Amino acid sequence: MFAPLLICLLVLLALGGAERLARDRAWREVPVRIHVNGTRAKSTLTRLIWSALCEAGVPALAKTTGTAARLLLPDRREEPVRRRGPANIREQLECMRYARRLGARAVVVECMALDPTLQYVSEREIVRATIGVITNVRFDHTDVMGRTLPSIAATLANTIPSGGTLVTGAQEFAQLFRDRASRLGTRVVVVERDGESEGGGNDAGHERWVAEDTALALGVTRELGIDDTVARRGFARAPLDPGAVRYGAVSLAGGDAAWTDASAANDPDSLALLLAGFQPWNGTRATGGGGRSRILVFNHRSDRVPRLACFAERCAAFTSADHLVITGGRPPLTLWRQLARLREPRGAEFVPSRGLATWLAAHAPGATLAFCGNTRGLDVPRLLEEAASRD
16 A cells, blocks of 8 residues: 555656756756846846847846746747646746756846745745845835835845845845845845936936936946946847836827826836826826826736735825826725725725726826836726727
């Protein structure tokens, strides 16, 4: 009766041993390993660094996880990550082995773990980065990563590599990272934003964000010995992430509406940065129908309730918008009451996803629209196309 159990145990041990050998071989044969963590811009940084490596003639494989998981291949092709079940950090191990099989000399992976323990395991047991990146520290996933910025920073610090280099743009937490890195024999490089955004266009906030991303990516490429001219040429060739912020205008029956899709900027600080540079949102609104009303649409996910609570507590636009529309999943009653109190006497309005295009067709002509919260289940271009088709 024990023979089958023994056989199963031996098989599992053999599989585990083979997996460990494959991982160790990947560590040996892929000398440059970059692990990108942080609250925002992980996918963008991963793409920029990968593109700069390719431009410098270094065969590189990258994997992003954000809005849509993607593999970026050494020949600059891009393909989706195919999953048979829920996302799992074992994908990172498969990426490492795939990089070795492709003959890549560098791998750039976006951290996909939220739990502090899983972040630690991802770095120590799977990636073992030569260069770690922490983009920034902002309020998101507070139920898992901590309810204060220092606790979130401490969680992100679990991917600081051992005996390598950490590049970060989170200047306010540099000392926390240095303290952790010193125990690991790791050097910390703190970078500043690469210049200021210029002009007053609708995407000034996005320009500032791009400047920050560029500075951080240059911090990494300089550590790799890539010339700035080559790196910037690579950045220019990097394909946009599916979650990149977008701007536009839509013609509705009662007038045009300006819009920005910031649904991937799903923390209050990032949204505030983008809205600060979105000219139609900040333009003077005249009385008597001459100005634009501001409509903030938050796409809520029932499995991300703390995110909506965080926006309610910390997002100024939740209070200042003329209309706050919650769509997607219906929020819990207690949170809905909190939103109603926050916006007295205007309140908030829940509009199911299936009715959102009709609502926008009726209320958005001549307005300024901002979409935020979550990308899943919200296709902004299609939604606006449907709204424009309503008579």
